[in-house]
Amino acid sequence: MTPRLRAEGLSLGYDHIPIIDDLDLDLVPGAITVIVGANASGKSTVLKGLSRLLKPEAGQVTLGGRNIAALPGKKVATVVGLLPQQPIAPEGITVADLVSRGRYPHQGWFRQWSSTDDAIVAQAMAATNTQQLAARRLEDLSGGQRQRVWIAMALAQDPEILLLDEPTTFLDVTHQIEVLDLLLERNREHGTTVVMVLHDLNLAARYADHLVVMRAGRIVANGTPTETLTAEIVRHAFDLEARIVSDPVCGAPMVVPIGRFHGRVPAA
């Protein structure tokens, strides 16, 4: 059973400038939770807090009921993995090498590389369809391939809870769908809890079991996409007038922005 990751009264900030204030968030194990919000609403900061990258100024993050800050880092890393928005890699690194580095938390002082590590790395690459890229250099790949390789690395870490900060940024729409399908597949087949920040509200609504809408460091709505993506909440969180229709492909709510020049004419 996957342990539960929770933020309890969590306040976060950089250099004592508060970003997140007294936030409670309960991430449902085995579900896909998507965090959306306007720029600078604190989405990425929450992800950093949940993955121990930022020390709470108040409150705590618990994993299976225990304060994550008091648990050994490597142990946490076998359960919770984070893919940052713009990870960096040394020049010339090969795909095989990069994905293999995801196994770090599973290795000890004396437990070095094993056939299990090999198998899990191979699996991660197969799941992301990157196995044929194994010998290539990361910098020679296209943006979509590169993102799949980074996700393969995160999967090689084999976390039960996978946090991703805008995994679809810089990708064209085809590759966005490809990456999100891959994460959905991982979630449905392995029960991996997925928590991600997305910009595209419609993709968020389609892939999320739970949607968290943020504004100015606070959660303004938390629930199923249908509950949370209402015209009123979108207006409040994004300062955007929009109509909500039903996604013809999957029935999820779809946000259609109005803007200044369209949609003012009464509907025919």
Next chain:
Amino acid sequence: MWGAVRAGAAASVRPADAAPLARARAQRSRRSRSVVLVLLGALVIVAALSLAVGAYSLSVPDLLRTLTGQGSQSENFIVLSLRLPRLTLAVLVGVAFALSGALFQTVLRNPLASPDIIGVTGGASAAAVFGMLILGFGAVATSVAAFAGAIIVAGVIYLLAWRGGVVGYRFVLIGVGVAFMVQGLLGYLLSRATRNDAQGALLWLVGSVSGARWQDISAMAVVLLVLIPVIGVLSARLRALQLGDDLARSLGVGTERTRLVLLVIAVALAATATAAVGPLAFVAFVSAPIARRVLGTGGLALIPAALVGALIAAVADFTAQHLLPGQLELPAGIITGAIGAPYLLWLLATSNTTGKGA
């Protein structure tokens, strides 16, 4: 709950999925093996030349005879007492400088972060010259002063760069500033010295392996023997650190602590080496980048870097002794400086256009 290793994971990999990975791995290790072998071969050749060539030159059979303890008295003296200590020290400090530079550059993710650029070896020089000229230190005390100088300067840079954590570029900028201060201090000390004293102090400014003493060699060897296994153990963390602080931390690496430990090791290596031979300019700076470029795999390349460092130091000393016109014998540090300076210029000229760090 910690899901140690999921049962059955190994069983569900199709051979077709595992094969490309295995091929990539094999290709990579073949490449590092051949790079290491070529570097070792080159090092053996340079070592043989350094031992055999000089005012009294030996043939290869003579050299082998002497090395196996069957040489004549004069051959024994020239090879074993004069040339061997010098070569050994050059190789050891080359390894130490190279590893120190590789650690600095990797931990701080900046190709300019090298003990010779950021004033760590300069601190050693200044302390040594201060000890020699002002306090009248002898050889051993001067080496101890050099070691202490490197440690102090590194500590000052670390503390000045600390803002709830150490960031590479801030460390480098403060280091470059400190390097200038240290150079100013050195200039002041030398301007106050008599010509004779200044001549002796000059060696601390450029670095030279001539006059290698066995106590320097054994000190350097002991430090390497202790620290190299530690670096080996920490290399997995270093590889995680290469992926940036966020990812490293999410992989479970205590980034600040790891960085501090690795920097302490790097400073100890540079300090010991500088205490033995002075600041052999640019060996720390160029070795790892050259090794990584030759290897081209994006790995840490610590072993190739160490071999490149040894090779540069040995070649520089051989060049300084024998290859310059007019029987001019220079300290090895002048040669390494001549190699390193163009690389520094190239790096400064290209790094901003590509936007890539170490």
